[in-house]
Amino acid sequence: MSTRILTDFNLLIPETVSEALDILDRLQDKVTVVSGGTDVLVALKFGFENENVMSLAKLPGMDGLSFDPEKGLRVGAKTTIAQLLESPEVKKYYPAIWEAAVTFATPQIRNTATLVGNLLRGSPAGDGSCAVYALGGSLVFTSKEGEREVDIDNLWVGYATTARKPNELATELRIPAPSVGNINAFKRLTRVNEDLAKLNVAVSMTMNGNVCEEARVAMGCVAATLVRLKQAEALLKGAEINDESLAKVMSAVEAEITPIDDQRSTAEYRKMVSGVIVKRTIEQARQRV
Numbered sequence: 001m002s003t004r005i006l007t008d009f010n011l012l013i014p015e016t017v018s019e020a021l022d023i024l025d026r027l028q029d030k031v032t033v034v035s036g037g038t039d040v041l042v043a044l045k046f047g048f049e050n051e052n053v054m055s056l057a058k059l060p061g062m063d064g065l066s067f068d069p070e071k072g073l074r075v076g077a078k079t080t081i082a083q084l085l086e087s088p089e090v091k092k093y094y095p096a097i098w099e100a101a102v103t104f105a106t107p108q109i110r111n112t113a114t115l116v117g118n119l120l121r122g123s124p125a126g127d128g129s130c131a132v133y134a135l136g137g138s139l140v141f142t143s144k145e146g147e148r149e150v151d152i153d154n155l156w157v158g159y160a161t162t163a164r165k166p167n168e169l170a171t172e173l174r175i176p177a178p179s180v181g182n183i184n185a186f187k188r189l190t191r192v193n194e195d196l197a198k199l200n201v202a203v204s205m206t207m208n209g210n211v212c213e214e215a216r217v218a219m220g221c222v223a224a225t226l227v228r229l230k231q232a233e234a235l236l237k238g239a240e241i242n243d244e245s246l247a248k249v250m251s252a253v254e255a256e257i258t259p260i261d262d263q264r265s266t267a268e269y270r271k272m273v274s275g276v277i278v279k280r281t282i283e284q285a286r287q288r289v
């Protein structure tokens with residue numbers, strides 16, 4: 001039940017990364033990291049408790065993004081959804097992320113919420129997470145032991161559970177440079193923008209003319225974690241994209257997912273529309289060829 005009254009906790013506000021790593025090392029899972037706070041604050045109001053909360057607000061750096069045609073996109077842990085929207089490189093080379101950002105909640109939330117926080121919330125409905133899953137990439141974790149890079153394919157290990165260790169601070173998201181012929185897109189179904197998705201999809205495909213050479217297809221809200229639709233990906237790989245191949249992909253998607261009923265939608269509806277939304281997302285991506 002939401003009480004709107006937060007339980008007591010010690011608020012820790014380190015001013016250097018080294019200080020933050022010391023805190024994490026000392027307190028381990030007795031401290032919760034808060035970045036934008038748009039998930040953590042809601043959780044605290046709904047009864048989640050921890051003795052200590054560590055804010056990243058005063059940590060220097062980690063709040064920008066950069067693009068290099070060779071190295072790809074680097075997104076700092078404190079970079080907000082609004083900053084992604086303002087980036088011409090994100091819009092041009094990673095439209096899946098840009099489209100996830102443009103439909104993300106409200107301006108107030110976009111100004112505060114971070115993409116890295118979205119990944120680490122581990123929600124199966126995360127819009128930014130869905131886009132990043134399709135694009136591929138890795139999350140950099142830093143601890144007193146050094147740096148560790150976790151492939152996005154291995155980040156979510158269960159509902160709201162990630163591969164992050166209690167002493168680790170996520171510092172940067174890395175997304176590879178788009179391959180020649182890459183197209184990508186994101187779409188979601190939702191009641192209103194302020195609400196989380198009923199279903200979200202992102203695709204990233206390497207095209208050679210009308211033939212798809214490689215594909216990654218990510219879907220949210222149909223399992224305990226975001227999923228990659230491996231059967232759909234296998235059907236797309238090597239296929240010419242036309243009505244016939246897309247019809248096969250649509251059937252495969254419906255067969256591949258086992259969604260559940262929840263407050264946002266029903267399993268039946270999700271299954272029924274899943275193929276259609278994948279097809280439309282592929283068509284949206286293809287408009288950019």
Ligand SMILES: Cc1cc2nc3c(=O)[nH]c(=O)nc-3n(C[C@H](O)[C@H](O)[C@H](O)COP(=O)(O)OP(=O)(O)OC[C@H]3O[C@@H](n4cnc5c(N)ncnc54)[C@H](O)[C@@H]3O)c2cc1C
Nearest residue numbers: 033035036037038039040105113114117118120126127170
């Ligand atoms: C009204 C409202 C609307 C929303 N709409 C959407 C929506 O449309 N789409 C969507 O996907 N989400 C939505 N959300 C959820 C939320 O805004 C996102 O998940 C957001 O991206 C979380 O980012 P944050 O920086 O606020 O994370 P926080 O709440 O600060 O943290 C989220 C999780 O990540 C961990 N964490 C964050 N940063 C680090 C770090 N650097 N190192 C280690 N751990 C870290 C925290 O400990 C926590 O577990 C909405 C939330 C609200 C309140």
